Structure formats: structure tokens, C-alpha cells
Amino acid sequence: MITVLDNVFTDEDFSDLQKMILGPKMPWFYMPQISVPPWISVNDPNAVETDACHNVIVDRERNYLSNEYKVLYPYLLRIMAILGYTEDNLYRVRAAMKWPKPGIGAEKYNIPHIDATWPNKTVVFYMNDSDGDTRIFDQVQKPLDIKIEQLTDNTTQEELILYGNQFIKEGFTVKQTVTPKANRLVMFDGMQYHTAGVPVNTERRVILNINIKE
Numbered sequence: 001m002i003t004v005l006d007n008v009f010t011d012e013d014f015s016d017l018q019k020m021i022l023g024p025k026m027p028w029f030y031m032p033q034i035s036v037p038p039w040i041s042v043n044d045p046n047a048v049e050t051d052a053c054h055n056v057i058v059d060r061e062r063n064y065l066s067n068e069y070k071v072l073y074p075y076l077l078r079i080m081a082i083l084g085y086t087e088d089n090l091y092r093v094r095a096a097m098k099w100p101k102p103g104i105g106a107e108k109y110n111i112p113h114i115d116a117t118w119p120n121k122t123v124v125f126y127m128n129d130s131d132g133d134t135r136i137f138d139q140v141q142k143p144l145d146i147k148i149e150q151l152t153d154n155t156t157q158e159e160l161i162l163y164g165n166q167f168i169k170e171g172f173t174v175k176q177t178v179t180p181k182a183n184r185l186v187m188f189d190g191m192q193y194h195t196a197g198v199p200v201n202t203e204r205r206v207i208l209n210i211n212i213k214e
Contacts, residue, residue: 061147098198098199115190119191122190130205132200139171
């Protein structure tokens with residue numbers, strides 16, 4: 001089931017959250033690829049990889065909490081409560097920001113992907129009004145025994161190819177699109193392939209990407 005909720009926070013609370021995430025004190029870190037590792041190739045004429053900036057707020061796999069976590073904690077707790085979960089279910093959170101790219105139009109989108117290889121819920125919370133719709137595809141990945149995070153520099157190219165071949169790489173069909181709107185969230189099965197368009201008519205597209213472990 002795909003759930004879309006608007007007006008998650010009061011206007012006052014959301015304005016405060018925007019000042020933190022969209023303001024000049026928020027640290028951003030450059031990523032040359034936003035969707036998938038370079039060894040996972042997808043056969044989709046509309047899919048294109050782009051760069052972006054992100055900030056990992058929470059990563060339970062690595063026992064990591066960023067400096068921003070303490071400030072964002074009440075907002076994350078509010079999102080979890082609205083969706084029927086607790087802090088214990090909060091597995092990974094990252095902020096992500098993309099901007100228009102020359103030559104990439106509204107029909108294009110980033111690589112279809114999943115955020116984790118184990119059953120979870122994926123939540124996208126939109127920090128601003130933007131284009132670059134979220135695409136949620138019909139295709140659903142079977143859980144995998146190994147996590148992408150467990151791959152190391154010692155993993156051979158042959159092992160990467162064998163692992164990468166377990167992902168769905170073609171035949172993607174869009175089930176639903178969701179337009180970024182400030183203070184809106186969408187939640188869906190985390191094993192369902194999804195991706196985001198690249199903004200064309202707005203200066204930036206900023207989200208919180210949350211993975212919930214059930």
C-alpha cells in the first residue's frame with residue numbers, strides 16, 4: 001500500500017524544520033551518484049544517474065548518529081508516531097538535495113532502486129515544493145541475504161557482478177507518481193523499486209529519506 005499524507009506538521013513547526021534543513025547551517029556532502037552503486041547497471045531508457053548532496057542523519061547499521069540528529073529528533077519522532085512506529089523502528093535517515101541538470105528533462109528520472117535489501121518501509125518527506133516527481137514502480141525485489149553495506153574493498157568484481165545480477169534491472173513500469181510538496185510524505189513497501197525525477201523548473205529538490213525496520 002502507498003500512503004500519502006499532507007500537512008504532517010503544523011505551519012509553525014514545519015517552518016522551523018525548513019529553517020534547519022534548508023538554511024545555511026545545514027552541512028551537505030557531495031555524492032557523484034545518488035541512486036545505486038556503479039556496478040548495478042539498469043536497462044531503462046528514461047533512467048539516468050546524477051550527482052547530488054546528502055547528509056546521513058541516522059544509520060543504525062553503523063551505529064551512527066549525526067550532529068543534526070539531536071535537533072531533528074522530535075520531528076523524526078513525530079513522523080514515526082503518525083505512521084504508527086516508534087524510535088526503535090527508525091533505522092536510517094538521510095537528507096538529500098538535487099538540482100536541475102542541463103539536458104535532463106522532466107521525462108527522465110534517476111535509477112530505479114531500493115534503499116535496503118531487507119523488508120522495510122521507505123518514507124520520503126518533502127522539504128519544499130518542487131518538480132522531480134517520485135516514481136514508485138510495480139516491481140518488487142526479493143529480500144537478499146547480504147546487505148550492500150557489507151560489501152568491502154576486498155569484494156571482487158566477479159562477486160559484485162553476481163550480487164548485482166540479483167536485482168531487477170529492466171521492465172520497470174510506474175505504479176504511482178507523487179509530486180514533491182512541502183510538508184508532504186509518502187510511505188511504501190521498501191522492497192518496491194522507486195526513484196526520483198530531476199527538478200527542471202525549481203532550484204532544488206530537498207527531502208528526508210527514512211527507512212523503517214518493522
